[in-house]
Amino acid sequence: MAEATLILNAQAIQRALTRIAHEIAERNEASQEVVLVGIQRGGVPLADRLGKLLGGIWNHTVPTGQLDVGMHRDDLDRRIAPAVLPTVIPFDVTGKTVVLVDDVLFSGRTTRAAMDALNDFGRPRRIQLAVLVDRGHRELPIKADFVGKNLPTAPTESVRVRLDEEDADEVLLEKT
């Protein structure tokens, strides 16, 4: 079994999200133009929480969607076909600032697929990227705008984000 190190506990995750929410608010003065889109599956609960935090800062609800990138991946004929989860974007993204939300930023390929997938829903004014953990090892020229924690890792390690219910949340670094 993998050896696991605790990187963030529930409180640290909550603090990181609160800071990211304030950074998003600081960067985007036109709050009505901002929508959040969580990337399946780890980004979805994070987008929901960021949406609530931003709603508190801005005093209005922030439209939040979810996006599965399975159909847009660049390795579909190399791996067993991924489980495709629901994509629900119940608003028009055209002209909006879309903040993509994911749990872990690694190669950047998921983010690329997400930007590609988002194109089919309209033409956003701009796309920003918020991640809970940036673990390095990028394979594409992609950089996050908002980062909860920068975590140096070895390529063989994996980062596990558990977002069950608030108190049990944790981020673990697993050596395999």
Added chain:
Amino acid sequence: MSWNRKHLLDIESLTVEEITTVLDTARAFKAVGERAIKKVPALRGKTVVNLFVEPSTRTRISFELSEQRLSADIINFTAEASSLKKGETLKDTARNLEALNTDFIVIRHSASGAPHFLARELNASVINAGDGAHEHPTQALLDAFTIRERKGRIAGLNVTILGDILYSRVARSDIWALTRLGAKVTLCGPSTLVPRVFEQMGCRVTYNVDEAIQDADIINLLRIQHERQRKSMFPSLGEYSSLFGLNKARLARTKPDALIMHPGPINRGVEIDSEIADCGRSLILEQVTNGLAVRMAVLFLVNGGKGPQEIAP
């Protein structure tokens, strides 16, 4: 939830988990069809040959559109306009198609087992779009998808398949899929077309229509497959219609929430009354819509490779 197969040849060899994987994946593809841009790049750069040696309209069009919505390149091949008419064997036709570096072959053929044969001979992924009276797996998957979507489940439902069972590949595939998913399947039709031997597939066989449909949650009507019947299996269409056709009087004696399905093409006035085909309890056109989603899901799944499904986050 995972799919390890390179081909979709039949339902008989699929596990419950594999069938469920297709249905779950199809749900996501149905949503693609409801968007303004109904296309995803999942099969970009891949080539699909639609090898329809036996005539087909709806299945062929459904596969074609599914492939286009997955961004694949498509070659359509029909028996009437091909070298099969000039005496070329299926094997040679297929090998020529493979020499074009095709990735998928969707085959409809009047001979049972033709897709299995191709799967053994070729490197491409083979999808069975109907082989003789053997199987029509994507039809069964779309039927299961439609039932699950409308009824919320399949296990425990009473499904009655009414009509020409003997010559129907849809019936065989439906029976495999639905019994495996836990439905109770009843077969009914003229005794010449519904032999008792089907009881070995785990079905109930009856020749009394009213009894067959009185407890049904789903009534699946099948067309008489004239093209496969070597001799007359019943006296006349008129007699078939009065004895086995679904009409208003019969429908009135079914459960009020029983739904009606038909794989098409429907013969109005034979197996189904015209007004019933168009009524609110008919799922016939939903089946067509869902067929697209299911075929996209199947192509997406057989396109998968051997590497691990999960990527290390």
